Amino acid sequence: MEPVLRILSSMNLLSSAAVLALVSAIFLAAAGLWFSQRNILPFPPGPSPEPVLGHYRLISENAPFRQYARWSKEYKSDVLFFWTFGTKWVVLNSVAAAVELLEKRGLNYADRPRFVMFEEMGWGPTMTWLRWGSKYKLHRRALQPPFTRSRVGEYAGLQQREALRCCLGMLDRPDDWLGAVRRFAVAVVLKIAYGLDIDGPDSPWLKMAEDTSEAVGKSGAPASSIMDRFPPARYLPDWLPFMERLRYARAWRPAIEKITREPFEASLKAMSSGTGGESFVHTKMRTWAKNQQNGLASEFDLDDIQGAAATIVIAGNDTTAATLMLLVLYLMQNPLVQRRAQEEIDCVVGRDRLPTWSDLPGLQYVNLVLQETYRMNPLSPLGVPHASIADDVYRGMFIARGTIVYPNVWAMCHDETVYKDPFVFRPERYLPRDKGGDDEPLPVGNFGFGRRNCIGKHLAENGLLIVLSTLLATANIGWPLGEDGKPAPFEPEWSFRGQAIVLPFKASITSRSAESRALLEKKLAMMSATAQELGSQ
Numbered sequence: 312m313e314p315v316l317r318i319l320s321s322m323n324l325l326s327s328a329a330v331l332a333l334v335s336a337i338f339l340a341a342a343g344l345w346f347s348q349r350n351i352l353p354f355p356p357g358p359s360p361e362p363v364l365g366h367y368r369l370i371s372e373n374a375p376f377r378q379y380a381r382w383s384k385e386y387k388s389d390v391l392f393f394w395t396f397g398t399k400w401v402v403l404n405s406v407a408a409a410v411e412l413l414e415k416r417g418l419n420y421a422d423r424p425r426f427v428m429f430e431e432m433g434w435g436p437t438m439t440w441l442r443w444g445s446k447y448k449l450h451r452r453a454l455q456p457p458f459t460r461s462r463v464g465e466y467a468g469l470q471q472r473e474a475l476r477c478c479l480g481m482l483d484r485p486d487d488w489l490g491a492v493r494r495f496a497v498a499v500v501l502k503i504a505y506g507l508d509i510d511g512p513d514s515p516w517l518k519m520a521e522d523t524s525e526a527v528g529k530s531g532a533p534a535s536s537i538m539d540r541f542p543p544a545r546y547l548p549d550w551l552p553f554m555e556r557l558r559y560a561r562a563w564r565p566a567i568e569k570i571t572r573e574p575f576e577a578s579l580k581a582m583s584s585g586t587g588g589e590s591f592v593h594t595k596m597r598t599w600a601k602n603q604q605n606g607l608a609s610e611f612d613l614d615d616i617q618g619a620a621a622t623i624v625i626a627g628n629d630t631t632a633a634t635l636m637l638l639v640l641y642l643m644q645n646p647l648v649q650r651r652a653q654e655e656i657d658c659v660v661g662r663d664r665l666p667t668w669s670d671l672p673g674l675q676y677v678n679l680v681l682q683e684t685y686r687m688n689p690l691s692p693l694g695v696p697h698a699s700i701a702d703d704v705y706r707g708m709f710i711a712r713g714t715i716v717y718p719n720v721w722a723m724c725h726d727e728t729v730y731k732d733p734f735v736f737r738p739e740r741y742l743p744r745d746k747g748g749d750d751e752p753l754p755v756g757n758f759g760f761g762r763r764n765c766i767g768k769h770l771a772e773n774g775l776l777i778v779l780s781t782l783l784a785t786a787n788i789g790w791p792l793g794e795d796g797k798p799a800p801f802e803p804e805w806s807f808r809g810q811a812i813v814l815p816f817k818a819s820i821t822s823r824s825a826e827s828r829a830l831l832e833k834k835l836a837m838m839s840a841t842a843q844e845l846g847s848q
């Protein structure tokens with residue numbers, strides 16, 4: 312027996328040793344490959360870091376996208392590398408790099424970094440900030456279908472009615488034209504998400520949405536605060552001089568919690584009393600309630616429904632309002648563009664009716680005005696950052712797993728090798744040469760790249776186009792009048808902390824004609840009556 316045991320144990324030893332040797336070999340090979348890749352392959356270039364802090368102090372909080380674009384030229388590389396406190400990030404300054412990494416190799420770049428500052432601000436399960444994984448996929452599966460190109464037509468009536476109301480509001484109260492724009496943006500997503508209406512300028516939902524825009528719009532580029540770079544910093548006292556963003560996050564926390572909770576509760580209340588229209592919350596709650604009744608677990612629980620509905624409002628309201636502000640600004644600054652777009656509407660639609668849904672594809676120049684607006688000022692100049700899931704090599708440069716990736720959409724949209732006079736607003740640039748254009752490519756990246764691209768693009772674009780074309784058909788937009796009664800041009804103010812937004816400004820907004828105004832009123836009355844009859848959107 313003893314010899315057998317000895318043989319067995321020696322076999323055990325042998326096989327253990329073999330397994331150990333094999334595991335070690337695999338580990339060494341993998342480590343060797345990683346190290347050899349790292350040693351052989353350089354990280355992308357970039358400015359020299361400081362000891363310990365790396366690039367932390369080198370990146371400006373104001374308009375960092377301009378700095379990255381300058382470095383891209385200086386280091387002759389469309390991909391730049393930075394690090395601080397062990398966090399690595401790369402900035403992609405060309406469409407080619409963004410398409411190759413974020414789209415063609417999209418699965419490897421479908422993650423997001425952890426947004427520690429936003430956690431501190433109190434965001435619940437909001438899809439935009441979720442890491443790649445089962446929770447994220449669950450939210451994308453729930454949120455994407457209602458906003459596909461083929462399904463957004465379901466909101467056409469709602470968007471058109473709100474567009475008419477928006478244009479009438481701008482004409483009636485030109486001093487508060489921004490109020491009408493904000494109302495449009497909130498009304499559409501609030502109805503879709505919760506089935507709730509805005510019942511006047513004092514609606515609490517307007518104030519709530521405005522607070523959230525303020526909180527998000529000026530919170531700095533996502534994942535770039537000291538807490539994001541060095542998470543333990545969130546536990547430091549916020550009175551320290553370099554902790555402004557922690558102070559900011561804590562100050563805005565109540566507003567974020569409010570927008571996540573209150574419309575959801577109001578929607579549930581409306582649902583139980585049988586009021587309010589159909590909505591995302593209604594659909595999801597019905598499934599959840601049915602599962603409860605049948606004793607089944609729900610994959611998408613109450614927290615998820617609440618978080619996903621808030622995502623629609625937060626991601627969809629502010630972005631739409633900010634783009635409409637840009638449209639008003641560029642039309643005011645470019646009267647010839649405005650005239651040409653109005654001529655197109657007069658020619659395609661005529662002056663005895665207003666543009667409708669089916670007219671939009673035929674309004675080529677109006678569509679290009681929107682594209683040029685996207686290009687001139689991408690709202691998220693550094694996108695929403697993605698993060699890499701595994702090590703990668705791009706054109707001989709090493710990109711380690713877990714690297715944060717910022718597409719510099721601003722640099723792509725202002726690349727002089729692609730766009731002639733990139734700082735000039737010229738929608739004609741996209742027209743073919745035989746139609747007097749420069750055949751330049753439409754901008755890409757304003758709605759993101761790859762698997763994390765914006766789910767609301769089609770909804771947003773339809774809404775922007777219907778407001779733009781209705782406004783062009785019914786109003787003239789010009790510089791505000793000075794004390795001498797003459798147009799008084801001015802330089803608008805901007806905020807480049809986080810999103811790139813134009814700050815509120817004055818404009819002169821007047822009716823094109825008594826007839827066009829009457830058309831607005833008549834059509835709004837007609838559409839509101841129909842909506843009331845249908846008791847829905």
Ligand code: HEM
Pocket residue numbers: 438439440451454458622623624626627628630631634690691694695696697756757758759760761762763764765766767768770771
């Ligand atoms: C002009 C309007 C809009 C602009 C410029 C815009 C822009 C963006 C950008 C740049 C991203 C990041 C994409 C990426 O990481 O690659 C994004 C993501 C997102 N957008 Fe929009 N957006 C707009 C409107 C909307 C609307 C109306 C909705 C809601 C229906 C919406 C919902 C979302 C969501 C949920 C995400 C996160 C996607 C994900 O992480 O998988 N957006 N958007």
